[in-house]
Amino acid sequence: MRSLVAEQRHAGEPAWHHLSDEEALGRLDSGHDGLSAHEAAQRLSTHGPNRLPEPKTRGPLLRFLAQFHNLLIYVLLVAGVVTALLQHWLDAVVIFGVVLINAVIGFVQEGKAEDALKAIRGMLSPHAMVWRDGRLVTVDAAELVPGDLVQLQSGDKVPADLRLLRAKGLQIEEAPLTGESVPVDKGVAALPPETPLADRRCMAYSGTLVTHGLGAGLVAATGAGTEIGRISAMVANVEQLTTPLLRQIAQFGRWLTAAILVLASVSFAFGILVRDYTAAEMFLASVGLAVAAIPEGLPAIMTITLAIGVQRMAGRNAIIRRLPAVETLGTVGIICSDKTGTLTRNAMTVAAIQTGERRLTLTGAGYDPHGTFMEDEDVVRPQEDARLTEALRAAALCNDAALEQTEGGAWRVHGDPMEGALLVAAVKAGLDLEAASKRYPRTDLIPFESGHRFMATLHHSHAGESFIYLKGAPEAVLGMCAYQRSPDGEAPLERATWEARVEAMAAAGQRVLAVAVKPAQPHRSELDFADVDTDLTLLALFGLMDPPRQEAIEAVGTCQAAGIRVKMITGDHAATARAIAAQVGLENPDDALTGTELDALDDAALRQRAREVDVYARVTPEHKLRLVQLLQESGAVVAMTGDGVNDAPALKRADVGVAMGINGTEAAKEAAEMVLADDNFASIANAVEEGRTVYDNLRKAILFILPTNGGEALVVLGAILFGFHQFPLTPVQILWVNMITAVTLALALAFEPPEPGVMARPPRNARQPVLTPLFLWRIAYVSLILTAGTFGLFLWEDYQGASIEQARTVAVNTLIMFEIFYLFNSRYMTASVLNREGFLGNRYVLYAVGLLLLFQLAFTYLPPMQALFGTAAIGAGIWLRIVLVAASVLFIVELEKALGRRWRQRLPAASREAAVGS
Numbered sequence: 001m002r003s004l005v006a007e008q009r010h011a012g013e014p015a016w017h018h019l020s021d022e023e024a025l026g027r028l029d030s031g032h033d034g035l036s037a038h039e040a041a042q043r044l045s046t047h048g049p050n051r052l053p054e055p056k057t058r059g060p061l062l063r064f065l066a067q068f069h070n071l072l073i074y075v076l077l078v079a080g081v082v083t084a085l086l087q088h089w090l091d092a093v094v095i096f097g098v099v100l101i102n103a104v105i106g107f108v109q110e111g112k113a114e115d116a117l118k119a120i121r122g123m124l125s126p127h128a129m130v131w132r133d134g135r136l137v138t139v140d141a142a143e144l145v146p147g148d149l150v151q152l153q154s155g156d157k158v159p160a161d162l163r164l165l166r167a168k169g170l171q172i173e174e175a176p177l178t179g180e181s182v183p184v185d186k187g188v189a190a191l192p193p194e195t196p197l198a199d200r201r202c203m204a205y206s207g208t209l210v211t212h213g214l215g216a217g218l219v220a221a222t223g224a225g226t227e228i229g230r231i232s233a234m235v236a237n238v239e240q241l242t243t244p245l246l247r248q249i250a251q252f253g254r255w256l257t258a259a260i261l262v263l264a265s266v267s268f269a270f271g272i273l274v275r276d277y278t279a280a281e282m283f284l285a286s287v288g289l290a291v292a293a294i295p296e297g298l299p300a301i302m303t304i305t306l307a308i309g310v311q312r313m314a315g316r317n318a319i320i321r322r323l324p325a326v327e328t329l330g331t332v333g334i335i336c337s338d339k340t341g342t343l344t345r346n347a348m349t350v351a352a353i354q355t356g357e358r359r360l361t362l363t364g365a366g367y368d369p370h371g372t373f374m375e376d377e378d379v380v381r382p383q384e385d386a387r388l389t390e391a392l393r394a395a396a397l398c399n400d401a402a403l404e405q406t407e408g409g410a411w412r413v414h415g416d417p418m419e420g421a422l423l424v425a426a427v428k429a430g431l432d433l434e435a436a437s438k439r440y441p442r443t444d445l446i447p448f449e450s451g452h453r454f455m456a457t458l459h460h461s462h463a464g465e466s467f468i469y470l471k472g473a474p475e476a477v478l479g480m481c482a483y484q485r486s487p488d489g490e491a492p493l494e495r496a497t498w499e500a501r502v503e504a505m506a507a508a509g510q511r512v513l514a515v516a517v518k519p520a521q522p523h524r525s526e527l528d529f530a531d532v533d534t535d536l537t538l539l540a541l542f543g544l545m546d547p548p549r550q551e552a553i554e555a556v557g558t559c560q561a562a563g564i565r566v567k568m569i570t571g572d573h574a575a576t577a578r579a580i581a582a583q584v585g586l587e588n589p590d591d592a593l594t595g596t597e598l599d600a601l602d603d604a605a606l607r608q609r610a611r612e613v614d615v616y617a618r619v620t621p622e623h624k625l626r627l628v629q630l631l632q633e634s635g636a637v638v639a640m641t642g643d644g645v646n647d648a649p650a651l652k653r654a655d656v657g658v659a660m661g662i663n664g665t666e667a668a669k670e671a672a673e674m675v676l677a678d679d680n681f682a683s684i685a686n687a688v689e690e691g692r693t694v695y696d697n698l699r700k701a702i703l704f705i706l707p708t709n710g711g712e713a714l715v716v717l718g719a720i721l722f723g724f725h726q727f728p729l730t731p732v733q734i735l736w737v738n739m740i741t742a743v744t745l746a747l748a749l750a751f752e753p754p755e756p757g758v759m760a761r762p763p764r765n766a767r768q769p770v771l772t773p774l775f776l777w778r779i780a781y782v783s784l785i786l787t788a789g790t791f792g793l794f795l796w797e798d799y800q801g802a803s804i805e806q807a808r809t810v811a812v813n814t815l816i817m818f819e820i821f822y823l824f825n826s827r828y829m830t831a832s833v834l835n836r837e838g839f840l841g842n843r844y845v846l847y848a849v850g851l852l853l854l855f856q857l858a859f860t861y862l863p864p865m866q867a868l869f870g871t872a873a874i875g876a877g878i879w880l881r882i883v884l885v886a887a888s889v890l891f892i893v894e895l896e897k898a899l900g901r902r903w904r905q906r907l908p909a910a911s912r913e914a915a916v917g918s
Contacts, residue, residue, distance in 0.1 A: 016163045016220045017200040018193040024163045024218055032165070034131030034149035043145035050144040050160055050222035052232045067103035074257070078290070085287075128159035131216075148219040152210050161226045162204040162217025164188050169213030169449045171416075172204055175340070176644035176665050177227060178571040178620075182348065182417055182511075183211045185450035196595045196618050197227065198571050201450065207645060212416070213449070231621050234649035235671060248770045249302070255771075260293045263713070267720050275723045285720055288731040292712035294738075301701050301742055305750035309694035317677040318687035319661065325673035327698065328656050329691025331637040331766040332564060335684060336628065336654070338641050339570035339577060341663050342681050343556075343584050344546040348417040350425035351510055352543035354501050355387050356486050362425060365547045367403065367411040369427035382429035387485050389429065391540035394515045396426040396433055397440055398457045398469035403427065418511065421544050422471075444527040452476065458520060458527040466520035470532055474502045474541065477514035483537040485517075490537055501541060509579020510543030545576070548584045555682035556584050563762030564688065567614045569624055571646070574617040581615045588614045595619045598626070606630055624650035637766045641676075641684065642668050655766075658684055685759075693754040695764070696829075700749045703775060704826040708741060708819055710783030715790055715811070726804050728794040728811040733869055737815055740855055745823045748848035752827060753841070774829075778896075782822060785892055789885045790814045797878075805872040809860055810882065812871070816856055817886030820849050825893040830901060834894055 014027060025031060035043070068077075080096045128141045129151040136151055141159040144150070150162055158172065164186055171183040178184075178198040187201045197205075204210075204217050206226040223229055264286040271277040271285060309326040313319070320326055340346050347366040352359060353373075360380060364371025373380040373388075382388050401415030403423045413420025423433060440459040443466070448455040454472025470477065478498055483490040505512045516536040520527075556566050566586055570577050574592045581589035592615035598606060607630045616627065624640070628650045631638050640647070640654035643664040648671040651657030657672035660679040669675050676683045712734050719727045729737075771779075793814045797807035823845060824833050832838065840846070859865050861873050 013221075013225075015193040016161075017191045017195055017203050019163065020190050021163075021165050021188065024165075024220070028147040028218060028220070030147035030149065030218060032149070033134045035145070035147050037132050040132060040143070040145050040148060043147065044143060047145055047222060049142040051142050052229055053224055064103065068099070074253075078294075129153075129156075144219050144222055146219050146222060150217050150219060152204065152215040152217065154210055154212055154214075156210045158204045158206055158208045158210065160206050160219045161221040163220045164202050164204055164215055164217040166216040167213065167450065168215065169447050170210070170215040171212040173209045173211050174198070174205065175571075176667075177205055177208055177646045178644075185448075185453075186213075186215060187450040194596060197620050198618055213447075228645060231645055231649060234621060234625060235652055235667075252770055256293070256295075260290050263293065263717070264290050267717060271720050275720065277720075277725075281725070282720075284731070285716065285727065288727065288729070288734060289713055289716045289720075291731045291738075292716050292729070292734045293709050295705050295709050295742075298702070298705055298742070301705065301746045301750070302698060304747060305694060305698050305701060308750045309690055309697075313674075313687050313690045314677075316686040316690065317680065317683040318690070319675040319677055320673065321669075321675065322673040325656050326691055327695045328637070328673075329639070329688050330693075330695040331763055332639045332656060332688055332691070333763045334565045334567060334631055334636045334638050335559060336567045336569050336624075336631075336638060336640045336650075337681055337684075338643060338647065338660075339568050339572055339580055340546060341643060341660060341679050342641050342676075343552045343568065344548050344580060346546060346663060346679070347413075348421040348511075348544050349547050350421050350542055351545050351547065352505060352508075353388065353391065353425070354505070354541040354543070355385075355391060355539070356484055356491075358385070358388070359501075360388070362428060364428065367413050367420060367424055369403070369411065369424045371428045373429065387487075387539065389431075390485070390517070391515050392426040392429050392431055393436055393440075394469040394517055394539055395422040395471060395513075395542060396431060396436060397442070397459060398455055398471045398515070399423060400455075403433065418513070418544055422513075422542065425542070443525050446527055446529065446532070448472065452529075454480075454532075456527060456532050458524060458531075460523070464522050466522055466524040468518045468520050468527065468532060468536075469515070470518070470536060471513055471515045474498070474512050474514040477516055477536070477538070478502075480532060480534060481516055481536045481538040482534060485537055485539050493538060498538065498541070505541065505543040506575055507579075508543070508545075509576040510545045511576075513542045513544065515539045515542065545579070548580055549680060549682070551680060551682035553584050555685035556586065558685045558759060559688070560585075560587065562688065562759045565614070567616070569616045569619055569627065569640075571619060572617060574615075577615050577617040586614045588612065591615065592617050595623050598623050603630060607634055610634070621646040621649055625653055628653050637763065639684065641681070642672075643679070644668060647671075658687075689754060689759050692758050692764075693752070696755060696758070697750050697752045699770065699775075700752060700826050700829065701746045702770060703778060703829065704749060704819075704823060705742060705746050706779045707782035707786060707822065708737065708815070710779055711786030711790060711815060711818070712737065714783055714787040715794075718787065718791055726798075728791060728808060729815075730808065730870060733808060733812050733871075736859065736869060737812060737819075740852065741816065741819050744848040744852045744855070745819055745845075748823070748842065748844040749826060751842060751844040755828070755831075774900075778893075781896060782825075782889065782893060785889050786815060786818045786822075789818060789888065793882065793885060803872060805866075805870055806874060809871040809874055810878060813856055813860065813874070813879075814882050814886055816852065817882050818889050820852065821887050821890040822893065823849070825890060825897075828897075830897055830904075832894055832897060 016024060019027065077099060080099070126141055127138055128144055129136055129138055130144065131149040131151070144160050150159060152158065152170065165188060167186045167188055170186040172186055173183045185201065186204065189202060191200060191202060204215070205228065207228045224233060267289055268282045268286045271282040272279060277285070303323070306323045306326045310320040310323065313326065337343055345366050349365050350362050352361050358375060361374045362371050363374065373382050382392065399419045399422055401413055401419035401423055403411065403413055403420060405411050413423070427433065440461055442457050442459055444458040446456040453476040454470055456468055456470040458466065458468055460466045470480070478495055481493050484493045502512050516538050518532065518536045520531065559566055568577060568581050568586060574594055578589055578592050591613050593609065593613050595618045598616070598619065601609065606626070610627060610630055611634065616623070624647065628638050628640055632655070637655045639656040639658055640650050641658040642651050643660035645665050645667040648667045651659060651668060651671040656674060658674045658676060659668040659672035661669070661675045661677045662679045664675070674687060712729060715728050790811050794807050794811040797810045824839060827833050827838060827842065827845070859869060860871055866872060
């Protein structure tokens with residue numbers, strides 16, 4: 001059963017690659033001279049311009065207002081209104097400022113997501129050369145219509161989807177659309193209807209680039225009907241998922257809102273009915289309770305913690321475009337990676353050379369011409385092997401590429417990357433390319449074309465000798481060879497042996513080229529096909545591949561140790577994909593699914609296969625999107641990497657879309673949440689580590705902030721229960737504690753380094769709430785400690801006859817000192833902090849403590865602050881009492897941690913992991 005996506009894609013349109021030239025012309029009512037200008041104008045009014053449609057989007061005002069549609073934001077707005085009613089304008093401005101900043105960030109990020117569609121539209125060619133009224137003219141590409149005959153030449157961007165009618169040496173780079181790592185040779189022969197997109201040699205697709213040769217094609221589809229148009233529609237229709245953290249915070253906001261409303265209502269009724277408070281008194285008490293329970297600083301701390309994570313990731317070559325994606329990285333369980341340029345170097349390299357009796361491998365990768373020749377485990381000196389030297393010279397001279405070293409020392413190739421790889425192999429063998437071309441200058445050539453699949457060059461020496469070098473596809477070259485080079489000269493060709501060698505190299509994921517030679521008549525100056533039809537001598541086979549990055553191999557191992565499954569999804573051939581998968585160490589490299597096989601599976605069958613298969617080859621944009629969706633439906637949090645416009649729909653749908661910064665298209669970058677500055681898979685592993693650290697630090701901040709709110713709320717609630725008419729804390733003092741501890745102590749936790757073993761634990765469950773049982777217990781436990789100490793010292797001061805201002809000052813400072821000591825507890829959720837690292841391992845904690853103490857001295861002793869907050873000066877003896885009481889939280893919480901660790905050690909391993917995760 002074919003997938004629904006595939007059915008929809010092919011419904012109602014002819015398979016243009018399956019039609020012959022004449023059938024395509026007849027279907028489009030066109031001719032070999034194209035259309036008349038009058039007919040083109042009529043078709044333009046029928047079909048519309050060759051542009052991608054503009055998507056319907058919300059206006060800026062609606063998008064901005066939508067950022068406030070969140071329960072936690074509503075809670076903050078209520079807090080702002082309450083503080084404004086209390087005429088504490090500074091705090092109200094701060095709270096409203098936090099809400100506004102969050103809204104602006106969301107507004108900007110949503111606008112960037114919509115830029116993905118604009119980036120795809122920007123890939124279309126602005127102009128086209130087209131035959132009109134029998135003449136070749138240049139027109140705006142938007143004026144192209146089905147049936148137009150378009151001329152193509154090297155350097156052109158294909159302006160529409162074309163059925164090719166003529167092709168001479170035509171090569172088109174389709175990597176943005178198909179993921180194919182090298183330019184594709186084009187022809188005109190019709191193909192079977194089931195031929196996948198990447199293998200449709202008789203088609204040229206809009207947005208791709210002509211790299212070589214000439215051609216002409218019949219416009220088969222324009223605008224939204226093109227392959228790139230379908231992808232644009234997919235991007236527009238793909239639902240962009242919210243992150244786990246945002247879902248959890250929304251849930252937390254609902255719980256918190258409900259709890260505050262219930263608590264305030266119950267306490268209001270209790271105060272009036274039981275304690276005989278007036279309605280006005282209980283209104284102020286309920287306001288104080290609500291202000292105490294609302295963590296005003298939490299959204300700001302979350303935003304700042306994520307922003308710090310973004311900065312740290314940028315230092316490790318991972319650029320974050322959407323702030324919440326930082327945290328999502330910590331939940332990733334599957335990474336669907338592109339092959340070319342991400343797991344591999346995106347630089348073709350000669351990996352092996354097969355001469356008559358020797359099979360040699362080459363070290364070194366990329367275009368840097370440093371490396372050695374190996375036979376088994378032995379190093380070979382290529383200069384001592386005449387047959388190998390001749391084969392390398394032939395590959396270098398029958399070649400149109402050029403090798404250049406840039407000013408920065410890097411090497412690059414101008415021309416076909418496979419030809420460039422042959423030059424690099426020759427230089428590794430010690431061949432002087434410039435000297436060789438001068439010693440054996442080229443006289444004539446037969447350029448490579450897909451019809452004959454070889455390139456031949458005619459050379460002469462300065463002694464008057466002439467000879468032909470030829471390279472090309474093995475199946476074509478072997479048919480022209482009668483001999484093979486042997487130690488004794490020429491020997492009859494053992495074709496079956498060479499064919500077996502070709503199959504072995506191809507099975508290893510290598511692209512194979514054959515190189516041959518033939519003597520020519522002395523002083524010959526021209527070359528034609530009859531000269532190379534027969535009697536060539538085969539010199540060698542060259543196996544080329546895009547080798548894996550060493551750092552990618554290590555990163556895949558790191559991900560697997562962290563419980564993350566890596567899957568390769570590529571537009572390349574299955575054999576190449578399997579070979580690279582084995583080299584980088586994927587869990588199941590031998591089992592590969594092709595795009596055709598994917599279409600044959602329904603969603604249920606593919607969902608089952610997707611759990612087992614790690615290699616997907618010859619896939620289309622629909623296949624990538626379908627795989628991501630099915631993996632997500634299976635409960636996985638999926639990261640997807642890509643560089644082409646064909647990757648944009650899957651990048652947008654993935655929980656974390658990762659685009660390539662160097663070779664990636666703008667469409668891919670705009671659809672992604674993260675861009676790799678170095679196009680390296682290892683940077684994804686680094687980003688996952690940072691993502692896990694950011695989430696840990698967010699949890700630590702929450703675990704630190706909420707007991708403060710709990711303690712304050714319990715102090716106010718206790719005063720109501722016991723019938724106090726003078727509350728230990730006023731609403732304005734509560735706001736001071738909430739905001740000042742958030743911007744100092746809680747912020748310091750955003751700089752916490754990764755905990756040991758952060759990449760040795762499995763990904764956390766994305767559905768696990770922020771407030772786990774362990775968190776709820778710790779929040780309640782610490783809240784009671786803070787309440788007991790704060791209430792106790794307030795009562796003691798009141799018993800000693802102190803003024804209400806002094807008693808409240810003691811209560812506030814006690815609460816602050818509790819927070820300072822509890823900050824050290826919060827650095828590790830379960831591990832002990834009673835060691836040097838626990839106290840000195842994060843210098844920002846010490847800075848925050850020092851800064852907060854200065855704030856509290858000002859709060860206590862400066863007259864303007866005393867007038868603003870209703871505080872009074874206190875003596876040194878009182879400070880000592882405050883510090884002794886507050887220090888108790890450090891040891892009481894560490895005792896609770898120790899008991900918890902001992903309990904977890906007695907559990908079975910699986911239960912122990914679950915308990916730690918909670």
